[in-house]
Amino acid sequence: MKMMIDGQKTGSGDGKTIPVINPITNEVIDTIPMATKEDVDRALEASKRGLKKWSAVPLKEKEVIFERFFRLMEENKREIIGTLMRESGSSVRNGLFQWQGIPGLFRGYLETAKRCDGKLLVPGTEAGHDGKTEQDLQMVVYxxxxxxxxxxxxxxxxxxxxxKVAPALAAGNAVIVKPPTSNPLALMKLIELLWEAGVPGDALQVVTGAGGDIGDWLVADPRVDAVTLTGSTEVGLHIAGIMAKRLAPCALELGGNDPFIVLEDADVEAAAREAAAWRMNSAGQVCIAPKRFIVQNSVKEQFTKTVLDAVSKIEMGYDMDVEAELDQYIGLDFSQLKPGKTLMNSLISEKAAIQVEQQIKKTLDQGAKLLAGGRRKGAFIEPTVIGEVDKSMDIARDMEIFGPVMPIIGFDTPEEAVEIANSSCFGLSGCVMTRDWKKGMHLARNIESGGVVVNGTGTYRNMMQPFGGYKLSGTGKEGFTTLGEVVKEKVIVLKGFLQ
Known part of the structure; x- marks a missing residue:
């Protein structure tokens, strides 16, 4: 598949490519260009022309373009979700979930942009540099x-x-997309459809290649005015350092090691089933999935037993037939596919699975006990439950495992649960399970994270929320209330206009 630069589908300047591999079968699905510095320069130069063009398009015309895009999405639904499943090792459930959210995101951010209409400051409310503002018209515009x-x-x-792209386009920005190298194809097809719908090819572009190279070229270039990233904390810190040198904004949604706290007065069996379902969803590759299961000692045995029963029923997708899955589920709404109803998918790559395997081994070497799973087959990791986890172990603090692994950590008092939760360098999301709402609220206020859900998992996210984390989980917010991440605020004063 080609890059999309300045309205043209193009290979790299030197012809080099990167294979896109199905992690389940190890088959090469396609290739993408490995962009050169010259390719990146072309995209950056084009983006400045695209910015002038796209920012001049009225919102009512953007709305027509977006609605055309949604119709094209429906026409290409099976192809795009099937591509996503093959390149990601993903379940159809995961594909439908992502797919169905896109129209709502584009429509919602466009409605937010319609309300980003500035304001007039009340004349004469404070002294100006000459002591008078009564006759001045002061406008705040975006x-x-x-x-x-x-x-x-x-x-x-x-x-x-x-x-990322919906708010940027709704606000009139030009966008350069750096897709994931491992699974860029479905995303790139969506951008082709946006071009077809009417977004100019210099206002929305795609550059592909190894992030360590083209990412640095793009981030360090002053023609990039803002960066929005979802990725690892290591990469986020690197980007923040580059952007800080020129005081350019960046929104970073980074790693997490989210606590799932179960108090003894909770519905323990329901909490355990919820924990297993959402931790094993998408093979544990969800940034806001619960990752540390902090359970009051008086109910830890009951919680563990229920979790083990739940994960024992998970069917692995070693031989997943993508076409059969699509035939069965493509016409359903995501809400009809409850966790556990479809096959558990692989990790994004065998390399990722090996890393998780090593993290499990490290935890066991530190004294924890393997209760279920723990084995790797290619890019798959079996649903894994680990007991006897001490709060001083790496997995209980700063080691984020991006895979289907459930460490269970005991505690005696609610204060100790909060202490364990806050012992991590991360602070993305979390949850508290309890029948006592006041106690749940107290713990939620004391947990250091960008979001806490009482009696539900931290995977709770909707488009209206200002979503983002504390500490090394990132900076900046995503959500309809946060369009300010991609606009600049300007004050225009007409001196003496009101005379």
Missing amino acids: EPVGTVLAIVPFNAPLMLFGY
Whole structure:
């Protein structure tokens, strides 16, 4: 598949490519170009022309373009979801979830942009530099920030494309998308459809290649006015350091090691089933999935037993037939596919699975006990439950495992549960299970994270929320209330206009 630069589908300047591999079968699905510095320069130069063009398009015309895009999406639904499943090792459930959110994201951010209408300051409310403001018209207006670099991760490329590109386009920015190298194809097809729908090819572009190279070229270039990234904390810190040198904004949604706290007065069996379902969803490759299961000692045995029963019923997708899955589920709404109703998918690659395997081994070497799973087959990791986890172990603190692994950590008092939850360098999301709402609220206020759900998992996210984390989980927010991430605020004063 070709890059999309300045309205043209193009290979790299030197012809080099990167294979896109199905992690289940190890088959090469397609190739993508490995962009050169000259390719990146062409995209950056084009983006400045695209910015002028796209920012001048009225919102009512953007709305027509977006609605045309949604119709094209429906016409290409099976192809795109099938491509996503093959390149990601993903389940059809995951594909439908991402797919169905995209129109809502584009429509919602466009409605937010319609309300980004500035304001007039009340004349004469404070002294100006000459002591008088009564006759001055002071306006606050909003302008596109410029060219936005959207760096999209592998674990939810379609949905997170929507969260990054929809607000940037709605606000009139030009966008350069850096898709995940491992699974870029479905996302790139969506951008082709946006071109076909009417978004100019210099206002929305795609550059592909190894992130360590083209990412640095793009981030360090002053023609990139803002960066939005979902990715690892290591990469986020690197980008923040580059952007800080020129005081350019960046929104970073990074790693997490989210606590799932179960108090003894909770519905323990329901909590355990919820924990297993959402941790094993998408093979554990969800940034806001629960990752540390902090359970009061008086009910830990009951919780563990229920979790083990739940994970024992999970069917692995070693021989997943993508076409059969599509035939069975493509016409359904995502809400009809409850967790556990479809096959558990692989990780994004065998390399990723090996890393998870090593993290499991490290935890066992530190004294924890393997209760279920733990084995790897290619890019698959069996649903894994680990007991006797001490709060001092790496997995209980700063080691984020991006795979289907459930460490169970005991505690005696609610204060100890909060202490364990806050012992991590991360602070993305979390949850508290309890029948006592006041106690749940107290713990939620004391947990250091960008979101806490009482009696539900931290995977709770909707488009209206200002979504983002504390500490090393990132900076900046995503959601309809946060269009300010991709606009600039300007004050225009007409001195003496009201005389």
